[in-house]
Amino acid sequence: MTREQALAALGRAVLSTDPDITASYGFDQSRFTGRAVPSAVLAPSTTDEVVSCLRVAAEQGWTVVPRGAGSGLSGAANGDADTVVLSTHRMNSIVSIDTVERLAVVQPGVVTGELRTAVAERGLFYPPDPGSVAISTIGGNVATDAGGMCCVKYGVTGDFVLGLEVVLADGRVMRTGRRTAKGVAGYDLTHLFVGSEGTLGVVTEITVRLLPAPREPLTLVATFGSLAAAGEAVAAITASGVSVSMLEIMDRTTLRAVDRMTRMGFDDDVAAMLLVQSDASDAAAALAEVEKACAATAVDVVIGDDPAEGAQLLEARRQALPALERLGDWLLDDVCVPRSRIVELIGHIETVAADEQLTIGVFGHAGDGNMHPTIIYDESDPASRAGALRAFDRITGHALELGGTITGEHGVGRLKKSWLARELDETAMAVHRAVRAAFDPEGRLNPGNLF
Structure with missing residues (x-):
């Protein structure tokens, strides 16, 4: 069968082979990860169509890159020349x-925010809340084990995945997990696929755990004269043992960028801001404890009880990366360190910015130590570009030195695959390769990604 005949046999599952169209499916939102034009984009709408796509790909020897919404930031949706992209955007139904x-059963193309809205109408709550919640999909969230702003209390995507339907590279279909409250039969294959970044199979259905809807959160805003002072407050909040549902940080560069976009009226003198929320029944008491923890280093602390104002501040935080993007070319890092080491990480970022003479905006999930230093540079200037890469490597390397990890929620992808072997030991890397080979012995799924 020729290539053209093979594509014709897939019928409506073929979205396009036109380079003008396929080019837009060849990359995600990452930088420094390379781009190529896929030879074809497949867009199946059912599990059976995914099976057909992967069987034909295996017969033809095609390499396949599974793709969600393309909102990723690590290059995990990027392929090489002649790659076939398999987009799950047509598989967008909330099954039940x-x-x-x-619990809810969804297809991988369901937008995360739409699932959250749908279950909220039933008095339920799906906690995972990535910054891209309005555009990212559940399938993509599963692929990277995405986190978000609620992680400090509720955890990451994987904490809510109960079961999966997966199509393997050779077209076989497998179901993992369960729909019961407990279940320990066999290996935990469900969570082996969570965070596998499209290298083990194509997820076609996801069963997620839901919670009762929490109360409307109360919000605390604390401002600081330095980023280090804000980091010290984070350490004090953590040491206090108080439970909050959100603990976010933005530095002066990020606040100014957000203010230019949203007109929120942030004070130019503020060097850093903490945004804290509690959705607990004793939220007022929890935030009072946070206020005490901030007292030693904060310039000002305000506790609000207006849900609309809290939602507005949360939206401002969601605009951190889009706002920084307006400052120039950007390179986003994603590192996570022990919360007790956040001050050291912040100090190192400031040193790197000064050494490389670059602007680095700092924001992130301070409550779990997951920071997103965003390096602003000039792509047209080779010296600036080289400086951005040096800054990125210095920050990532320092996170490891502090006992942290190279990625807290964005995944390894292509951007950080050289770093994975630095974080994991040789035995762990060998096991990774063996697992991948067991599921995809010919290496057809997402080659060049992860390791």
């Missing part, structure tokens, strides 16, 4: 919502 068992 079970209010008794508190």
